[in-house]
Amino acid sequence: MTILCVRFQLPPTSEAALPGLLGTLEEFTPVIEALPPDGALADLRGAERYFKRDVEELASLIRVRALAWHGVDCVIGAGPGPMFARMALREAAPGTTHVVPEDPCALAEFLEEQPVRALPGVGTATARTLCEYGLDSVGKVAAAPLSTLQRLTSARMGRELHEMAQGIDRGRVVPNAVSRSLAAERPFPRDELDPDLHRRALLSAAEELGSRLRALEQVCRTLTLTVRYADRSTTTRSRTLPEPTAHSSSLTDAAYRMYEALGLQRARVRGIVLRAEGLDPAERASYQLTFDPVDEKVRRVEEVADRVRAKFGPRAVMPGSLVA
Secondary structure, eight states: OOEEEEEEOOOTTOGGGHHHHHHHHHTTOSOEEEETTTEEEEEOTTHHHHHTOOHHHHHHHHHHHHHHHHSOOEEEEEESSHHHHHHHHHHOOTTOEEEOOSOHHHHHHHHHTSBGGGSTTOOHHHHHHHHHTTOOBHHHHHHSOHHHHHHHSOHHHHHHHHHHHTTOOOOOOOOOOGGGEEEEEEEEEEEEOOHHHHHHHHHHHHHHHHHHHHHTTEEEEEEEEEEEETTSOEEEEEEEEEEEEOOHHHHHHHHHHHHHHHOOSSOOEEEEEEEEEEEEEGGGOOOOOOOOHHHHHHHHHHHHHHHHHHHHOTTSSOOGGGOO
């Protein structure tokens, strides 16, 4: 079993190119799991036999086609399972492929010196807890008793850590549809420190998403915020909405809450991406009835604004704070 984990090196303004890049992967396998904003997992079982090429040759073909058709380079990790593919991706230099062989001895050697943070699902808090007790590498986690890991984390997390550190990869590639989401991107012309400008970008992105959802007669159940920083790192947060919605005010409130929860302190932000996920037809959505006249007025104004934008363009009506 060979799995690829691909990260496309997209500029901050090119997340909309992801569906086309996934189409490039579909030339090799139909089993693809999109990892927005810029990645994917691909199951190449059968592709090696069908194309009579090994995994490194297939990865090179994918890179060449992404460059030729979309002008986008990528970095690729490959391994016998999704966990190893993700970890191999961390080791790969930009524009290269890092392959973890399937030999058990090679897998054990690869895991031995990996930092514990490299294990999928291990966040900052869990890694800090493990490191406080000297379990700062995957090899040390593998040598620790299961009961110790469960006391330090939880029964479920400890069991998963123990299995992953032992090289047991229970993950699988779950095909999904990136088209079941809409993204609005707001790059800054220079690294931006001002929180007010960050909030204006969020407002603008939420207004765009709401307008596009209503035009498609769809609602979203989840909102995802991705903040890109000057060092090219990103932070991603998701929030399930109280009810499926396409109303810009609800999307804006959720985006503001996620941004405030990040607690950014003079962060140099290069761009913000807001994604509406879990799309469903608006006619099948349920709504909480309200007797709030303000809410009803906002919805009527929104309908009128949509008709004006459809006739005179997207910038015909916009919040006053975005006019400048």
